[in-house]
Amino acid sequence: MAHIDANGHAPQEHHPALQHHFHTMAQQLEASVLGMWVFLVTEVMFFGGLFMAYILYRNLYPDAWLAGSHELNEVLGGANTVVLIVSSLTMALAVRAAQVGSRIGQVVNLILTLIFGTTFLVIKYFEYAAKFEHHLVPGAHFDPTRDPAQQLYFSLYFMMTGIHALHMVVGIGILLVMLRKAWKGHFSAEYYAPVEVSGLYWHFVDIVWIFLFPLLYLIGKHH
Amino acid sequence: MNQAVKEPNSYLDAPHGVASWLLTKDHKRIALLYLISITVFFVIGALFAASIRVELLTPEGDLFSADLYNKVFTLHGVVMIFFFLIPSIPATLGNFLVPIMCGAKDLAFPRINLLSWYLYLIGATLTLAAVALGGVDTGWTFYTPYSSMASNTNVTIAALGVFIAGFSSILTGFNFIVTIHRMRAPGLTWFRMPLFLWANYATSLVMILGTPVVAITILLVGAERALGFAIFDPRMGGDPVLFQHLFWFYSHPAVYIMILPGMGVISELVAAVSRKQIFGYSFVAYSSLAIAIIGFLVWGHHMFVSSQSIYAGLVFSIITMIVAVPSAVKTFNWTATLYKGSITWDSPTYWVIGFMGLFLIGGLTGLFLGSMGLDVHLHDTYFVVAHFHYIMVGGGVMAFLGGIHFWWPKMTGRMYPEVAGKISAVLVFVGFNLTFFPQFVLGYLGMPRRYHAYPEEFQILNVLSTSGAAVLGTGYLLILFYLVASLFKPRNAPANPWGATGLEWEIPSPPITLNFETDPIVTEDAYNYAGRARKAGEK
Amino acid sequence: MQSTFPLFPQAASSIASDVDLLYFFILAVSSFFAVLVSALVVYFALRYRRTHADEVGHDIHGSIALELLWTVIPFILAMVMFFWGADLYFRIARPPADAMEIFVVGKQWMWKVQHPEGVREINELHVPVGRPVRITLGSEDVLHDYYIPAFRVKMDAVPGKLTTMWFTATKTGSYHIFCAEYCGTQHSGMVGQVIVMEPNDYEAWLAGGRSTGTAVENGEKLFTQLACITCHKTDSSGRGPILTGVFGSTVDLQDGRQVVADENYLRESIMNPQAKVVRNYQPIMPTFQGTVSEENLLQLIAYIKTLKVAAPATAPAAAAPRGGQ
């Protein structure tokens, strides 16, 4: 971002990361943070469509939903919830480290966050594999002895968790970029907007999971 | 910063080269890239329209097979909505003007702005690929289960194209919101903002809140088709009507994405052509927000006969009626602005008057459709087709063309021949009415839309409509011709050819790369023509 | 019977003139505003033409009184349109209890009609004049929409559920039926005629038709053929619930909910039996999805609807609401 400048914008005493169309670092930070919030609003609406479908069908087919949630492994799901919550903590610590300008703090915490994020995906992989084995993936191979409405449940399960996992993958990509920049010492107490904004994204993805976990794995199970 | 002629530093001049355009982060260049792309798509969509009209000259479906006709109107709708009208004003005039009107050097995220254009291109290319591979035949509404189970055309590819184009729209809205919140010049308070900014702000809200929902909906259809998932499939107990709810949750607000920026353009133009403070500024500003917000609660008016609950229908109907009121407020305020104005008869004025007439008819016929008992008869007939063309083409496209005629000198540094501007406006107005007015009659008679062959008694009205389309098409071609021709002439536009207020008119035509040599400070309300008169007659 | 250049549709049902009246009302209001605004715009534009290059308009900023005026008046008019339209819609949506019932099934690309007496027809619909007719609509594949412009009624046929519409024809003659919901290649070919006849002509037509058994008779046959009867017996010895009197009753479900057994419930019980399992029964009923066509389904439902308790103390409420939920 720092190197746009074919337009003869004299750097003067400006911070090298200040883009030519902003007046101050503060304005630039505010714009980035607001931008990320606006983006997260679009994400909420994106998942919102899935949640609407979930609510409607859950109401129509409570039995199928119950049967579906019995097929999910709440131990693995619970473990993943813990993993993500811890990763949110390390992410927050990474942002904090960036704000105070601690390079080591950023690098360590970003690496930890990356490890937790990957752990989540690995666990998710095992869960998915089990679904394939048990013929619970909607489509031609779906267990024909089951109530067809359970296909609705598993379709939504895969869409919701799949899109969530995709967000995790994107998040990991972003964090890798941040890690590289942090390693090179790009960030400082004056300039840490990218880390802060990535953190917002990461927390959002965690929060989505905090909704998915009870809705898909837990609700109604005590019956 | 006076005469624009031979301004060396203009954004058009430095630097040259294809790469400098394709990798540009300058909002003005991106606006032009968008302008070129949407024009290409308008032409493609218009050729599809011409095919529709020629086919409908005779009651038998003799020119095309039924299958081909279905693909033609589907692509006409998809191209016109997603690749022309939705990006039209925001991505071209909006991209060009929002930062300048804010007194900023660029949008908040220039690279994301460029990304949005590339996403648009990828989406558009995919959709064209779907055409090349044999087309799509679901109608622009993609209703399930036809789209998810029955159609054996390239629904998945086209849907993916629309999905990606959706993100380009989200990114534009996102950029506008952040820019308007964070990058206004000192002194430019919310209530000093030009109404075009208000309108684009409201539009952006709809873009970021609505578009993700249609994105996920289309993704679900794709998952159903490509992966065999069951979401809307009635055989698994899925509800096809759920698709309609999700689709219209976006696509009704999307109609306001299409008209709000146009309303913003008209507000600017009305003030400029009458050199007068807009009547009831804050009412016009707030009504944009009201339309954007209330517009999210009316989607079910597309579904009065879809088997949705009748009580839901009641709620949707009453809110539909309520959302018409802010549009009425705008219309009356524009009219009142003309009162005791100093009204020029330059070509932008022609577009403003044309817009007012056609938008009125389009909007008022929305009331027929919003009234439930009447919509049972009118739903999915040509009455609906006429309604939305009046409002989208008569309103949206007229406003877009009006805006282009108004800001063309600023964007390109060239004037176009005034006479041609006026003739084309008249041609478009007359041709438009001849094309679409008969369709109201057809609709009340009961002619359903998406019909490739129709009973004989409807022929005369259809012939009228097709002949109108020829006039209308000629009008469009004329505009394309003289605007392109003007580019080959030397730059001759003064900084402020219309004698209008606004930051964009205080900088050279065309502007320099970073818009302002010194950062502007705003000290007065928008449209302060009275104050301006005292400043002595510059032009 | 249609002129070659009509400008207004025939009105041939009891509701048609009411719809037209509302149409004219909104047309009048709209014309008023369209003319008013256009006239003012053109008048102002001419009257206040710019006279010299430096002229500017008067310094007028607005008027709260005017804003209120042109917010409130359109609002009131819009509310009138809403209430009028809603009232009309309720009348269009709610069939009278004494309506005769005809089954219509949409299928790419034809309309299959089944009269209660068993006569079937395709793409045509014969009805007697002056009698309310209730149409129960189903679809075998995708969305369709049964539209009769001369009656000013239409309703979507939605796969996976049953919808209803009704009309009383008031003029003999034949009128267009259109499919108004896009349904694929031959959408524009999915058209037909309603033929409205004098009641005795209608009787004669019915008698002349090749009846393949009434809907109820066919339903009863199917009930045996498909072995429904092995589980649904008339006494409590079957593995499934007794179906006598079930239509219109309130059913207790396994998960504690209660539903009213309307046509859509019966439909779902057959096509997707696990969706709503009756309290105290096992979910053992197989699905008949794919085995039973939409038409057969309507016959089964017609049959189940006739299974009434011998002398019912209170007659079950018959009219199902339009559409589902």
Ligand code: HEA
């Ligand atoms: C730019 C696009 C646009 C806009 C702005 C609108 C605006 C409105 N639309 Fe339209 N509409 C479409 C595009 C648009 N529409 C499209 C594309 C479809 C079809 C989609 C498909 O099925 O393919 C459609 C379909 C559609 C339907 C569904 C019809 C059907 O399929 O059965 C309905 C029903 O209520 C409706 C209503 C309205 C209303 C009430 C408004 C209002 O917002 C209009 C408000 C404006 C005015 C009212 C005029 C100004 C007012 C006055 C001068 C004062 C007098 C006013 C009063 C007395 C109230 N529209």
Ligand code: HEA
């Ligand atoms: C911005 C949106 C937009 C725009 C600008 C237009 C522009 C036009 N549209 Fe379109 N239209 C839609 C959006 C739009 N439309 C949508 C969303 C649908 C619904 C699709 C669906 O159902 O899924 C639709 C559907 C639609 C139908 C209904 C098809 C059907 O239901 O069967 C018709 C029929 O007349 C039509 C006509 C036209 C015409 C004549 C123009 C004119 O403005 C075009 C004028 C241009 C030309 C005519 C071409 C150039 C001229 C020449 C080459 C000269 C020679 C011409 C002739 C001899 C005719 N459109």
Ligand code: CUA
């Ligand atoms: Cu059946 Cu259209």
Ligand SMILES: [Cu+2]
């Ligand atoms: Cu709408």
